[in-house]
Amino acid sequence: MYRGFFRRLNLVIYLLIAVCAAILQSTVFHYWPFNYLHPDIVFVMAVYFGYRRSLVEGSLLTILASLVMQAHSGAGQHFLLTTYVYVFLLAHLFSRLFVIKKAVATAGMGAALFALKQIGILVLLGLQGRSQNAAQHLLLHFVPSLAVQAAILPILFELFHRLDLRTWSDAHAEDDYDLNKEI
Amino acid sequence: MFKLLKEYRFYVSIAILLLLPILALNTSKQEKSDFSFFDRTVLFVTAPVQEAITYAVDHAAHFLQRYIFVVNLNKTHAEVVEENRRLNNALHNFKEMEAESKRLRALLQLQERIPESKITAQVIAKDVSIEFKSIRINKGARAGIEKGMAVVTHEGVVGKILRTAPEYSDILTMLDDLSSIDAIVQRSRAHGLLEGMTDTACILKYVLRTDDIEAGDTIVTSGLDGIYPKGLMLGNVLKVAKKSYGITQTVVVRPSVDFSKLEEVLVILKQDKNIL
Numbered sequence: 001m002y003r004g005f006f007r008r009l010n011l012v013i014y015l016l017i018a019v020c021a022a023i024l025q026s027t028v029f030h031y032w033p034f035n036y037l038h039p040d041i042v043f044v045m046a047v048y049f050g051y052r053r054s055l056v057e058g059s060l061l062t063i064l065a066s067l068v069m070q071a072h073s074g075a076g077q078h079f080l081l082t083t084y085v086y087v088f089l090l091a092h093l094f095s096r097l098f099v100i101k102k103a104v105a106t107a108g109m110g111a112a113l114f115a116l117k118q119i120g121i122l123v124l125l126g127l128q129g130r131s132q133n134a135a136q137h138l139l140l141h142f143v144p145s146l147a148v149q150a151a152i153l154p155i156l157f158e159l160f161h162r163l164d165l166r167t168w169s170d171a172h173a174e175d176d177y178d179l180n181k182e183i
Numbered sequence: 184m185f186k187l188l189k190e191y192r193f194y195v196s197i198a199i200l201l202l203l204p205i206l207a208l209n210t211s212k213q214e215k216s217d218f219s220f221f222d223r224t225v226l227f228v229t230a231p232v233q234e235a236i237t238y239a240v241d242h243a244a245h246f247l248q249r250y251i252f253v254v255n256l257n258k259t260h261a262e263v264v265e266e267n268r269r270l271n272n273a274l275h276n277f278k279e280m281e282a283e284s285k286r287l288r289a290l291l292q293l294q295e296r297i298p299e300s301k302i303t304a305q306v307i308a309k310d311v312s313i314e315f316k317s318i319r320i321n322k323g324a325r326a327g328i329e330k331g332m333a334v335v336t337h338e339g340v341v342g343k344i345l346r347t348a349p350e351y352s353d354i355l356t357m358l359d360d361l362s363s364i365d366a367i368v369q370r371s372r373a374h375g376l377l378e379g380m381t382d383t384a385c386i387l388k389y390v391l392r393t394d395d396i397e398a399g400d401t402i403v404t405s406g407l408d409g410i411y412p413k414g415l416m417l418g419n420v421l422k423v424a425k426k427s428y429g430i431t432q433t434v435v436v437r438p439s440v441d442f443s444k445l446e447e448v449l450v451i452l453k454q455d456k457n458i459l
Binding site: 023031067072140 | 319
């Protein structure tokens with residue numbers, strides 16, 4: 001009975017996480033030292049959904065989270081939506097190519113996706129004729145932001161995974177597949 | 184057909200997710216849209232929290248500065264800095280008046296300084312991403328603010344109103360890449376377009392190679408764009424770069440406004456031609 005309730009609550013919880021991330025990133029994260037580091041929590045969410053959720057579920061959650069961020073940004077129309085959806089798709093592609101279990105590998109994947117995201121942002125800004133000025137600013141923040149994203153990705157991955165185990169996934173779903181289990 | 188869609192639903196989903204952002208992304212339209220219904224709903228929940236957090240953090244920082252460190256010295260220093268900024272702005276205004284008189288303007292009667300067509304607002308939040316530089320204030324359409332209005336402080340130009348909600352507004356600061364302000368050099372009257380670049384610098388583009396610009400020159404608004412009144416302080420020249428070819432030179436400008444310490448702004452409600 002409670003399982004059904006928690007599964008429905010899972011969407012609401014992730015939406016609340018996105019709202020809290022928007023509030024933190026628009027206020028506290030602009031003060032020292034976060035103004036140089038600037039963690040992007042919705043980016044981590046997009047990567048997590050790409051890796052651990054199905055295409056439809058993950059894309060819906062990513063789109064909702066990116067729309068929440070869009071309401072707090074001066075970016076162009078649907079700019080952040082485009083960025084995060086493509087991050088989600090890349091993460092989904094990575095999930096089909098690589099099996100990532102260790103924290104270091106997760107951090108490396110996060111760093112790679114973040115680098116691709118920044119390149120994608122430059123391309124999108126270039127299409128709008130704005131990349132010439134943006135490149136210098138992005139490069140200034142590139143290395144510290146990359147390090148921060150790589151550092152927080154494994155931690156948030158683990159937290160989201162635990163949240164999903166309690167509200168979405170069934171921890172014992174694969175018990176029947178244990179070949180070593182005594183009959 | 185449904186059977187076909189069901190069989191290839193994975194590829195159809197991928198195609199939709201690849202195309203949807205491209206269709207949604209308005210690459211041809213430079214102007215950003217106003218708040219949608221979803222944005223206003225999110226804003227209704229988050230903006231009061233942002234305001235509370237910004238208020239709390241700012242006051243905590245002020246408390247630490249004032250009561251843990253040297254109290255009187257800090258107060259005196261802050262008063263002196265504020266007075267210095269006010270005097271610098273007054274000096275800049277007088278220089279602008281002098282330059283205008285010397286050019287023997289056609290208009291003999293100078294307009295009085297703009298009185299009360301301004302509204303004060305507090306900065307409650309900044310952009311969620313580092314790639315863009317917009318800020319949010321706690322006054323919106325209900326206070327008479329409209330899209331495109333100029334936003335200033337006593338130090339100079341901050342930006343213009345990007346979009347409005349009933350109680351809150353977003354400002355496109357001059358640091359943003361999309362920001363373009365028609366500007367002139369106060370000393371030589373050289374003309375250019377000031378665009379945002381990084382958190383601490385802007386770039387003055389399309390200035391002719393033959394124009395006289397030096398490091399330290401003051402950049403002010405020209406008033407030609409119809410958004411910012413003429414003569415408002417924009418910043419000072421940091422560096423002038425002239426290539427051995429081309430017809431323009433590139434000028435790096437440091438904004439006169441310290442955006443890292445921005446707490447209150449003035450929104451100019453009416454579009455007046457001259458500030459002086």
